[in-house]
Amino acid sequence: MKKPDFEGIRTMDPEAAFSISETARLLGYSAGGIQRLIKVGKLKYFLCNKRYFIKGADIQALLTYPQDDVI
Numbered sequence: 001m002k003k004p005d006f007e008g009i010r011t012m013d014p015e016a017a018f019s020i021s022e023t024a025r026l027l028g029y030s031a032g033g034i035q036r037l038i039k040v041g042k043l044k045y046f047l048c049n050k051r052y053f054i055k056g057a058d059i060q061a062l063l064t065y066p067q068d069d070v071i
Contacts, residue, residue: 004028014057
């Protein structure tokens with residue numbers, strides 16, 4: 001398992017669309033792991049030409065970030 005690209009995920013365009021393999025690379029998962037997250041309903045997706053895509057906002061929703069304005 002690779003280390004997730006937290007900075008890339010945090011700053012990505014929420015409306016951008018990512019394939020399963022791109023999502024797996026960003027999160028440090030396997031493609032099968034992403035498919036399991038979709039299957040159990042933990043990751044939203046949409047279909048385009050019979051391919052699964054995940055919006056940036058849905059990838060960001062999987063992660064919780066520390067507040068940027070911590071006092």
